[in-house]
Amino acid sequence: MAAVLELIAGSYEQVTFGYRVRTDEKEWTAKADFTHHAHTASISALAASERFVVTGSKDETIRVYDMKKKTEHGALLHHDGTITCLEFYGTSHLLSGGEDGLICVWSTKKWECLKSIKAHKGHVTSLSVHPSGKLVLSVGTDKTLRTWNLINGRSAFIKNIKQNAHIVRWSPDGAKYVVVVNDRVNIYDLETASVTATITNPKRISCVKFLNNSILAVAGDDEIVRLCDTGKEKWLCEFKAHETRVKSVESFNMEDYCVIVTASNDGFIKMWKLHLKEARTFEKLLKQYIVNHLQLDKDKASSFIYFFCARVTPTICVLLSVEITQELLKKKRVKIATEEVVLEDESKPKKKKKGSGKTE
Numbered sequence: 042m043a044a045v046l047e048l049i050a051g052s053y054e055q056v057t058f059g060y061r062v063r064t065d066e067k068e069w070t071a072k073a074d075f076t077h078h079a080h081t082a083s084i085s086a087l088a089a090s091e092r093f094v095v096t097g098s099k100d101e102t103i104r105v106y107d108m109k110k111k112t113e114h115g116a117l118l119h120h121d122g123t124i125t126c127l128e129f130y131g132t133s134h135l136l137s138g139g140e141d142g143l144i145c146v147w148s149t150k151k152w153e154c155l156k157s158i159k160a161h162k163g164h165v166t167s168l169s170v171h172p173s174g175k176l177v178l179s180v181g182t183d184k185t186l187r188t189w190n191l192i193n194g195r196s197a198f199i200k201n202i203k204q205n206a207h208i209v210r211w212s213p214d215g216a217k218y219v220v221v222v223n224d225r226v227n228i229y230d231l232e233t234a235s236v237t238a239t240i241t242n243p244k245r246i247s248c249v250k251f252l253n254n255s256i257l258a259v260a261g262d263d264e265i266v267r268l269c270d271t272g273k274e275k276w277l278c279e280f281k282a283h284e285t286r287v288k289s290v291e292s293f294n295m296e297d298y299c300v301i302v303t304a305s306n307d308g309f310i311k312m313w314k315l316h317l318k319e320a321r322t323f324e325k326l327l328k329q330y331i332v333n334h335l336q337l338d339k340d341k342a343s344s345f346i347y348f349f350c351a352r353v354t355p356t357i358c359v360l361l362s363v364e365i366t367q368e369l370l371k372k373k374r375v376k377i378a379t380e381e382v383v384l385e386d387e388s389k390p391k392k393k394k395k396g397s398g399k400t401e
Contacts, residue, residue: 046312047074049094053083057096064295066306068310074318079104079113088127088135095135095147103137105152121156122164131169131332136177138165146191156194160187166207172215180206186220188234196373198234204226208246217271221246227258228271238274239322242267252299254315260287266303283307295378297364377398 058076059108060070074326081095086097091331093114094106103124122140129135134155135147140270146156160168161181168179176197177189181206188198208221217237224245226236245263251257259267263286267279282290283305291302301313355356 047089049087051104055083057084057087057104057147061154077106077113086124086127086137088129090129090132090149091137092132093129093135096131097137097139098121101139103127108400115126117145117147117154118153119143119157122207126168128168128170130174135169136168136173138179140164142181142367144168144177144189146194156191158189160189166205167209169209169211170212172213178209178211178218179218180209185258191299200234208249208250210249210250212254216254219249219257219271221249222234224261226257226269228274230286233377235362240269240271240274242278244286247287248291250290250292250301252292252315253300256317257302258290260290260294260303262286264305264307266290266301282311282313283309289305313352313355 042351046062046064047098048062049057052058053318055079056076056078059074061074062071062131080102081101082099084096085224088095089108092107092109094108095117095136096104096106097264098104101118101122101124103117105117106112107114115278117137120137120139120141120143124137124139127288131151133149135149136147137147139145139158142159142161142163143156144158144160144165146158147153148155155242160179161183163182165179165181168177168295170177170191175191175219177191179189180202181187184203184205185200186200186202186206186209187196189195190197193300202220202222204222206220206222209218211218216227216231218231220229223252224242226240226242226249227236228240229235230237240352241261242259242261243265245259248261249257249259252268255270256277257269257271258266259269260282261264264281264283265279265283266287268277269275270277282303285305287303287305289304293302297316299317301315302315304310383397
């Protein structure tokens with residue numbers, strides 16, 4: 042039976058909208074599902090769980106959507122400044138970071154703020170929850186990498202990294218993590234909390250994603266997606282994914298293969314099929330298939346998508362960044378294509394009153 046993906050996007054034009062994508066062996070088909078105008082400023086972050094989708098905005102609010110009932114659940118009012126990052130831990134908790142330097146832990150049962158941590162002296166630029174749910178890493182504009190104990194809400198470790206990092210991510214098994222500073226990926230070991238290797242990308246990095254416990258997909262200010270082995274500390278291969286810079290890359294597993302999802306300023310969202318188990322060594326040529334290819338009409342572009350989310354019913358969440366057009370919102374058109382590719386070796390908004398953390 043074909044799986045169903047739910048694609049939810051948030052735009053600079055303050056609009057949240059979604060697609061439903063059906064998958065089968067021969068063809069993936071997409072259909073426009075909904076649009077919703079909830080924020081008063083551009084959307085800056087988005088995350089999804091099995092049931093809920095949340096969007097963060099420069100209007101300082103977090104909006105909650107119930108995907109089961111297809112209704113807006115309310116707004117979370119606690120941050121003072123732009124919401125910079127959102128991440129669910131399972132189905133029970135949501136973590137948010139903002140320009141106010143706070144990390145907030147929310148219960149998804151009653152949508153109340155359980156903990157509010159003053160995490161950084163500057164903005165929180167990225168956060169990542171350990172697979173155990175006991176620790177969270179954060180980086181900010183105060184040039185520090187911080188580890189937080191979510192059990193007591195206290196700082197467990199602070200490291201001065203001397204530069205502003207903009208991405209931090211745990212590996213799926215939680216044994217290592219990566220910190221991105223401009224064009225460099227610093228690989229850390231959990232036990233020693235020290236850098237074990239540094240990999241440099243040719244261009245500034247905009248996004249990274251662990252495909253498994255060792256393989257990391259890296260993309261940035263060019264059209265290339267590169268895969269590196271964080272264990273062997275070397276690049277494995279690369280492929281041209283788009284015509285312009287790749288804004289974001291994510292992945293999820295479908296049966297016996299991995300799907301890499303990329304989005305770009307060229308107006309395309311692409312979903313690539315990758316058989317990791319069959320690829321015993323990435324030094325050999327690998328065959329990739331675009332299993333879903335969304336073409337957006339750039340000539341009539343008037344709205345810019347900042348984050349894109351794919352939620353495979355009922356368990357998988359993907360975050361993306363992409364450009365899209367206002368015309369697409371009106372006509373609800375999606376062009377789907379399939380092709381084979383050879384992978385070669387190689388101003389502040391108006392402030393709102395703080396609330397108790399409960400929804401409106």
